[in-house]
Amino acid sequence: MKKVNIILFGVGNVGSTLIDQFLKIRSRWTAESGIRLNIPVIANSGKALFMPKGIGENWKEDFDKNAEAYKLEDILEFSQKHQLENPVAIDATVSKDLVLDYPKLVQNGFHLVAANKVANTLSDEFYYGLRRELEKHKKHFYYETNVGAGLPIVQTVQGLHQAGEKVIRIRGVFSGSLSFIFNTFSESEGEFSEVLKQAGDLGYTEPDAREDLSGNDVGRKLLILARELQLKKEFKEVKIQSLIPEKLNGKTSTEDFQNRISELDEIFEKRKKNQKKNHVLRYVGELKVGRGSLEAKLISAPRESALGQIKGADNIFEIYTESYGEQPLVIQGAGAGAAVTARGVVCDVLKLSQRLN
Ligand SMILES: NC(=O)c1ccc[n+]([C@@H]2O[C@H](COP(=O)([O-])OP(=O)(O)OC[C@H]3O[C@@H](n4cnc5c(N)ncnc54)[C@H](OP(=O)(O)O)[C@@H]3O)[C@@H](O)[C@H]2O)c1
Known part of the structure; x- marks a missing residue:
């Protein structure tokens, strides 16, 4: 024993x-x-x-x-x-x-x-x-x-790498809160601030939603995956698009931010309207191994694509490797929760x- x-x-x-x-x-x-x-x-x-x-x-x-x-x-x-x-x-x-x-x-x-x-x-x-x-x-x-809470992401990336498989790119929605926010906002008629509030009420966001909107959590997960592939990277090298307008960042208190979240509505409404037909917004992380680039950003994806089809607060990880070719290995499911x-x-x-x- x-x-x-x-x-x-x-x-x-x-x-x-x-x-x-x-x-x-x-x-x-x-x-x-x-x-x-x-x-x-x-x-x-x-x-x-x-x-x-x-x-x-x-x-x-x-x-x-x-x-x-x-x-x-x-x-x-x-x-x-x-x-x-x-x-x-x-x-x-x-x-x-x-x-x-x-x-x-x-x-x-x-x-x-x-x-x-x-x-x-x-x-x-x-x-x-x-x-x-x-x-x-x-x-x-x-x-x-x-990375991905209970989803087998780290072990899959480690396993592929150790087995000699060339991992070319990893892309996906790595944050449960940002997943919920953009999956819901893309399909609803409601304002962005209403969706953000709903995400808070459901316990998806941190008490100060700016921690989620900063994109830093996605950046950290990218760094963890990059290091699994032996890329020597530091957090400051991850290019992260923050979704917080400058006027609501910095010295604004959590309470101030909460009272002013409707100021985000126009920005995201415009972003939603300016997309091609049948496209949806997604906040993604992307690691390009050859170039050594790590980037977290808001993109517009075709509704019918794997990224475009995720629901609720799900995570999705697309792992592109030499053997899998153009059709990535995909791991999807709940990426948060106790x-x-x-x-x-x-x-x-x-x-x-x-x-x-
Ligand atoms: N929740 C998820 O979906 C999820 C998913 C993936 C990973 N994680 C990670 O899992 C960890 C725990 O998350 P959680 O949601 O359980 O957080 P939580 O509810 O805030 O619990 C954190 C616990 O850590 C204790 N703590 C803080 N500093 C400590 C220290 N120096 N020594 C011993 N205990 C200490 C806190 O104790 P006090 O009450 O005394 O402060 C509290 O009991 C986090 O790192 C989180 O990022 C969470």
């Missing part, structure tokens, strides 16, 4: 869904894969719950009652003291500070699984430094959910566990 100990950082949307999925699946893993999963530590930004024998169904009450203030060193000491076998640190936070501690975790025997994209979008120096550390300590790092993202993390942990001796 192989024992795997999970140290979970981040018990928010994804983290708490993940715990529930782990608790449901673990007896099956024991029976079918010989893996005994234990979750001895769960932590948010201020407090951690330490239970050497692992959390159970009452983890929320236990956390509320018994979680205590902690530092990373407390977790490292706890792991040493209880001689945790195969410790795996899962990052379900949005924290850069935790990412900066990844090398320390690796040096102390931890494998890594991250939903948090930060580690793969920091400088080239950090990116390759972390990989050297992982290699030195023979530790693994999985991060499938960094359930699919947590499931992607569970898959990462399973794959990692299967590689352990």
Whole structure:
């Protein structure tokens, strides 16, 4: 029997869904894969719950009652003291500070699984430094959910590349919120600001929708994919078209922006009207491998095309390679949401566990 100990950082949307999925699946893993999963530590930004024998169904009450203030060193000491076998640190936070501690975790025997994209979008120096550390300590790092949430994008691109397939271009709609906004706006008679509000009410956008409209999230995902293909790129090299007019950017507060979103209507109405017949708006990411260009932008696509046909908040990834020729390999589906993202993390942990001796 192989024992795997999970140290979970981040018990928010994804983290708490993940715990529930782990608790449901673990007896099956024991029976079918010989893996005994234990979750001895769960932590948010201020407090951690330490239970050497692992959390159970009452983890929320236990956390509320018994979680205590902690530092990373407390977790490292706890792991040493209880001689945790195969410790795996899962990052379900949005924290850069935790990412900066990844090398320390690796040096102390931890494998890594991250939903948090930060580690793969920091400088080239950090990116390759972390990989050297992982290699030195023979530790693994999985991060499938960094792009397309639960969709198998990272593993597909990695697999094609490692198998010697020449990836030529990757294009698609990489953001669930921007997907919803333009899929809905392209088909509706309503104003852009109404669609934006609807996206907020459904929980698709961040509290300040400018984080979505900036296109930065699409830019980060492009960078992650480019690095999988061994392109040496930095975030500042990604060409990103922001959808926020300059007058609403910069010093405008979230509340001001919210009160003035109708100022976006004319801009996007014009953009919609100025398209060819049977075309729709889509915010896409595009990576051209040969040229080394990474670009996020608003385009007009034929309604009948694969891009033009996506619905709801779906993501779509078209992967053009030498063998697939003009007809790309296409992966499409929900690219956001706690359930699919947590499931992607569970898959990462399973794959990692299967590689352990
Ligand atoms: N939701 C999705 O659809 C989706 C899809 C793909 C990837 N992701 C990624 O998954 C991650 C989690 O997303 P989420 O929606 O679950 O976010 P969330 O609901 O905001 O939860 C974040 C959690 O991280 C904790 N946290 C923050 N800094 C921490 C630190 N230094 N150490 C330990 N815990 C810390 C927060 O604790 P406090 O409450 O104490 O601040 C909170 O519990 C993000 O990186 C996100 O980009 C999400």
